Amino acid sequence: MGTIYIDDKAVEFEPGQNVLDAARKAGIDTPYFCYHPALGAAGSCRICAMETVPQKEGEKPRTVMTCSIPAQDGQQFRFKSPKAKQIQKAVVEFYMTNHPNDCPVCDEGGDCHLQDTTISVGHAYRRYDGQKRTMPDQFLGPLVYQTMNRCVTCYRCVRFYQDYALGDDFGAMGSSNHVLFRRTEDGAFDSPFSGNLVSVCPTGVFTDKVYRRKYSRTWMLEKAPSICSGCSVGCNIEVGGREGTLRRVQPNNEESKVNPYFICDRGRYGSHGTESHSRPKYVSEQGKVVKTSPLDALKIALVRAEGHVGILGSVEEDLTTNLALKAIAKEMNAPFSPFISPQQEALTKTAVAANHNAPSISDIEQSDAVFVVGELTEHAPMLDLAVRQVIKAKKDVYVLHATPSHLVTALNKLQRGHVKALAPSQWQDCLTQINTAVHDGAVEDLWIKDVANALKQAEKPVIIGVAELLNTADISLLNTITESLAPAAKMAIALPSAGSVNAALTAQENSCAELMTQIESDKIKTLVVVGSDPLNTNNPHWHALHDKLDQLIVIDKVLTKTAHLSDTLLPLAAWPERDGMTINYEGRLQRFSKAFARKTATIDAHSMIETLMKSPETIEQWLTELAPTLPQAGDDGIIIEKDKLKCTELPLEQKTNPPAIQSTQPQVALSKWFGEGYVADHAPEIRSLKPGSSASINPKLAASLNLSNGDQLMIICGDQKLVRPAVISSQVADLTVALNQADMRLLQADIASPLCLERTSELFIDADKKEEIKNIIGSASVIMMGEA
Amino acid sequence: MLTDQERAHLEEHIAHYPEKRAGAIYCLYFMQDKYGYITKPSLNLVSELTDLSTTQLDELITFYTLLRRRPVGRNIMRVCDSISCHTRGAKKVLEAAENATGKALGEIANDGSVTVLPSICLGLCDRAPAALINDDRVEGELTPERMRMILTELAEEEIKLSEKPDYQNIISMLTPQDAPAKTNEEVM
Ligand code: SF4
Ligand code: SF4
Numbered sequence: 001m002g003t004i005y006i007d008d009k010a011v012e013f014e015p016g017q018n019v020l021d022a023a024r025k026a027g028i029d030t031p032y033f034c035y036h037p038a039l040g041a042a043g044s045c046r047i048c049a050m051e052t053v054p055q056k057e058g059e060k061p062r063t064v065m066t067c068s069i070p071a072q073d074g075q076q077f078r079f080k081s082p083k084a085k086q087i088q089k090a091v092v093e094f095y096m097t098n099h100p101n102d103c104p105v106c107d108e109g110g111d112c113h114l115q116d117t118t119i120s121v122g123h124a125y126r127r128y129d130g131q132k133r134t135m136p137d138q139f140l141g142p143l144v145y146q147t148m149n150r151c152v153t154c155y156r157c158v159r160f161y162q163d164y165a166l167g168d169d170f171g172a173m174g175s176s177n178h179v180l181f182r183r184t185e186d187g188a189f190d191s192p193f194s195g196n197l198v199s200v201c202p203t204g205v206f207t208d209k210v211y212r213r214k215y216s217r218t219w220m221l222e223k224a225p226s227i228c229s230g231c232s233v234g235c236n237i238e239v240g241g242r243e244g245t246l247r248r249v250q251p252n253n254e255e256s257k258v259n260p261y262f263i264c265d266r267g268r269y270g271s272h273g274t275e276s277h278s279r280p281k282y283v284s285e286q287g288k289v290v291k292t293s294p295l296d297a298l299k300i301a302l303v304r305a306e307g308h309v310g311i312l313g314s315v316e317e318d319l320t321t322n323l324a325l326k327a328i329a330k331e332m333n334a335p336f337s338p339f340i341s342p343q344q345e346a347l348t349k350t351a352v353a354a355n356h357n358a359p360s361i362s363d364i365e366q367s368d369a370v371f372v373v374g375e376l377t378e379h380a381p382m383l384d385l386a387v388r389q390v391i392k393a394k395k396d397v398y399v400l401h402a403t404p405s406h407l408v409t410a411l412n413k414l415q416r417g418h419v420k421a422l423a424p425s426q427w428q429d430c431l432t433q434i435n436t437a438v439h440d441g442a443v444e445d446l447w448i449k450d451v452a453n454a455l456k457q458a459e460k461p462v463i464i465g466v467a468e469l470l471n472t473a474d475i476s477l478l479n480t481i482t483e484s485l486a487p488a489a490k491m492a493i494a495l496p497s498a499g500s501v502n503a504a505l506t507a508q509e510n511s512c513a514e515l516m517t518q519i520e521s522d523k524i525k526t527l528v529v530v531g532s533d534p535l536n537t538n539n540p541h542w543h544a545l546h547d548k549l550d551q552l553i554v555i556d557k558v559l560t561k562t563a564h565l566s567d568t569l570l571p572l573a574a575w576p577e578r579d580g581m582t583i584n585y586e587g588r589l590q591r592f593s594k595a596f597a598r599k600t601a602t603i604d605a606h607s608m609i610e611t612l613m614k615s616p617e618t619i620e621q622w623l624t625e626l627a628p629t630l631p632q633a634g635d636d637g638i639i640i641e642k643d644k645l646k647c648t649e650l651p652l653e654q655k656t657n658p659p660a661i662q663s664t665q666p667q668v669a670l671s672k673w674f675g676e677g678y679v680a681d682h683a684p685e686i687r688s689l690k691p692g693s694s695a696s697i698n699p700k701l702a703a704s705l706n707l708s709n710g711d712q713l714m715i716i717c718g719d720q721k722l723v724r725p726a727v728i729s730s731q732v733a734d735l736t737v738a739l740n741q742a743d744m745r746l747l748q749a750d751i752a753s754p755l756c757l758e759r760t761s762e763l764f765i766d767a768d769k770k771e772e773i774k775n776i777i778g779s780a781s782v783i784m785m786g787e788a
Numbered sequence: 789m790l791t792d793q794e795r796a797h798l799e800e801h802i803a804h805y806p807e808k809r810a811g812a813i814y815c816l817y818f819m820q821d822k823y824g825y826i827t828k829p830s831l832n833l834v835s836e837l838t839d840l841s842t843t844q845l846d847e848l849i850t851f852y853t854l855l856r857r858r859p860v861g862r863n864i865m866r867v868c869d870s871i872s873c874h875t876r877g878a879k880k881v882l883e884a885a886e887n888a889t890g891k892a893l894g895e896i897a898n899d900g901s902v903t904v905l906p907s908i909c910l911g912l913c914d915r916a917p918a919a920l921i922n923d924d925r926v927e928g929e930l931t932p933e934r935m936r937m938i939l940t941e942l943a944e945e946e947i948k949l950s951e952k953p954d955y956q957n958i959i960s961m962l963t964p965q966d967a968p969a970k971t972n973e974e975v976m
């Protein structure tokens with residue numbers, strides 16, 4: 001702590017802050033362009049000028065760029081001196097000579113840093129009437145729109161894209177007055193964080209292309225602080241809606257401990273999945289819209305059930321919803337589970353229980369050695385962005401994975417030999433060996449030794465696992481490893497869904513098995529499914545259970561397979577459309593608030609409690625037990641005490657272990673794409689970038705099968721068969737076939753299920769079929785991230 | 789695309805620097821000298837040698853005017869348009885060049901003889917307006933008339949070259965390797 005003086009006003013600063021930082025925090029409206037709190041200063045735009053106050057006799061006042069000088073106790077500056085003001089004004093005037101006067105048609109208008117700055121420094125009239133520079137715009141895919149003429153060359157965009165997010169398909173081209181910020185080729189960005197260009201650009205060069213198509217001036221939006229429902233990170237977002245529809249999602253809170261400045265593209269663009277045309281908006285019975293209010297329809301359906309009801313909550317929903325359902329179930333004496341399979345329940349609970357000492361995003365960023373198990377980008381994108389900060393700081397990062405991952409591509413560029421691709425069935429052995437090495441046991445493998453050494457030597461090591469890819473034994477191994485490291489060591493398990501913790505905490509022991517048994521034994525004839533899609537899993541069990549039901553009531557915000565098969569379909573309010581609370585992977589209880597209301601009635605937790613329950617206070621009670629004070633929407637949330645996060649452990653036989661597999665047999669690995677998700681899958685713009693179905697294999701396996709890129713591969717699992725174009729990628733582990741979730745369902749395969757592979761002969765494929773296949777291959781090759 | 793010797797040479801050069809990327813400019817020039825411009829395969833190769841992404845290399849190339857990503861004619865003529873030359877009529881000289889070749893600046897003349905480029909100060913201000921042909925031939929005190937003469941001279945040289953018995957060989961040397969090879973008919 002120290003004090004500097006700006007225009008004789010005392011301004012406190014923290015060590016490490018620069019003068020601009022301190023002035024901004026103290027509420028002084030200093031102009032800046034190239035400076036960004038997360039990206040630092042480039043010192044290039046020259047607008048943050050202030051004048052120094054002479055300290056000694058004979059000294060003259062100097063002009064300084066406040067973003068580039070560290071604050072030191074006792075310094076004095078003049079922000080409002082005529083000289084400083086004149087510089088600020090001249091700099092803006094200079095930028096405005098080339099800037100088009102198109103604020104009225106610019107998407108950034110009203111929300112524009114350049115516009116605000118121009119007004120605040122008082123530049124109102126143009127003196128220059130010469131020709132302005134014109135620059136070509138580039139087509140950048142469905143998410144980001146570019147208008148290059150508006151650029152003020154602050155370089156924030158490249159500094160974010162290349163330096164902060166370690167992307168390498170976007171750069172600054174040219175020199176002097178003609179610098180273009182663009183990709184080398186037209187088309188969509190590779191980076192999962194490309195939408196942040198919209199946020200970092202202080203002008204309207206990069207704007208949100210999805211928002212653009214349902215545009216509203218920022219002051220006309222109904223905004224509220226919310227939480228992203230894209231994954232278990234639970235990023236703070238600001239949601240803007242208008243006329244009952246979602247318009248814009250952007251990062252919210254500069255002070256946030258989760259995500260101060262950025263969000264991933266799944267969060268920014270995937271949230272628009274609730275705007276899909278197919279979204280259930282009205283009550284429908286047997287596929288026909290009926291004119292009842294959703295709550296009345298629900299009541300009627302429940303009366304019809306005569307007490308034989310079961311309730312299936314969701315791992316995608318917030319705590320409030322699952323608690324409400326649990327309370328309602330209790331009152332009706334109905335079984336309730338938020339999980340769709342006992343395996344999911346076991347794994348989620350184990351993962352949540354293991355997360356009792358999870359690092360926050362800033363803990364990860366400041367760590368000095370990180371070990372990642374699984375494809376992190378594809379499961380929890382913002383955790384990956386945090387790990388990238390460690391890579392950038394030249395601290396050791398190691399990744400164990402089985403399928404292609406953005407993080408692997410980024411890491412490979414800066415730290416050679418730090419990744420290891422292993423078939424899923426070998427992970428447990430690998431982790432066991434790391435554990436041995438951490439405990440100073442002897443191991444052969446050099447990579448394993450390196451990982452163990454890096455972790456042991458670190459002061460603040462962090463281990464991050466991806467729950468969806470691990471079995472319970474792997475998770476406890478990671479736990480053991482973490483416990484034997486430095487006292488500050490932390491471990492996070494990226495959970496499968498935004499509501500995983502919510503589900504784990506609300507579910508009773510064996511809740512899913514119980515629910516299933518009751519359906520099976522005909523005790524339940526009506527099932528209420530809220531925000532979940534049980535009939536879309538690789539679990540044939542649910543289809544059998546569905547046949548036993550008299551009534552399937554689905555309440556959801558997107559049209560799922562289960563919703564298609566429902567008898568009664570009711571609209572559910574999505575997170576931006578209601579209040580609620582959720583818990584992220586760290587055990588951080590966060591509140592979100594309603595930004596806008598849809599034009600047609602929807603169901604949410606509160607309205608359900610009010611209409612269906614006699615004594616509605618149960619939830620409040622439960623919440624106060626969980627945390628003495630509850631968070632407010634838009635704040636940092638409250639970390640729940642460790643022992644309250646412990647879930648009921650499950651009997652051992654229910655823990656999932658990989659099927660036994662011969663060492664020479666190929667096996668399944670789950671390959672995800674960073675932009676997919678329960679809601680995101682329904683957002684047309686981001687979904688249009690999703691790579692086509694394919695089977696990714698590594699060059700060695702391809703050679704042994706005599707396959708080249710795009711050849712058709714027959715994949716046989718048990719008695720299921722599937723033909724997919726092969727995509728050869730060196731990021732796939734040996735003897736591993738990377739398949740997406742949908743294909744795994746078709747094959748009824750699990751991670752590490754053994755496979756037989758055959759090259760399918762093209763002999764009998766006729767001409768037009770060949771064309772078709774070629775098209776598929778064309779779209780499939782997109783997946784080969786970063787490989788030349 | 790590189791012989792073992794050439795590759796070893798570039799690797800040796802890069803090894804002089806504490807950071808590989810410092811060798812990028814040298815490698816880019818090397819590839820440009822070999823193929824006339826920096827082709828996509830060259831770019832990938834330099835990226836592999838220097839650990840810079842192809843985007844970062846493109847940033848470099850677009851920053852420096854002497855590096856180019858597009859093919860050029862057999863001769864390159866840089867005509868200065870900086871202050872001294874500008875005041876002494878560089879604009880007219882450049883216009884004359886455009887008219888004579890029938891192509892915009894930066895494009896290859898139809899016969900492949902030359903590409904005319906505007907340039908910043910060549911350090912030949914005393915002889916303004918000045919031009920530099922193929923990095924070694926200096927032309928000063930240019931006039932539109934003189935410019936037309938030089939261009940005609942280069943075009944005639946082109947014709948003579950193509951009349952030589954081993955023209956095919958020469959032209960194939962001029963053709964960048966990643967462009968499709970010309971057929972006999974096209975050449976004749
Ligand atoms: S495009 Fe935007 S962020 Fe990038 S340099 Fe220009 S003004 Fe700055
Ligand atoms: S990391 Fe997860 S929570 Fe954060 S913005 Fe992306 S999808 Fe949403």
Ligand code: FES
Nearest residue numbers: 034045046048067
């Ligand atoms: S903000 Fe200080 S020079 Fe740009």
Ligand code: FES
Nearest residue numbers: 868873909910912
């Ligand atoms: S200005 Fe033309 S050579 Fe210097």
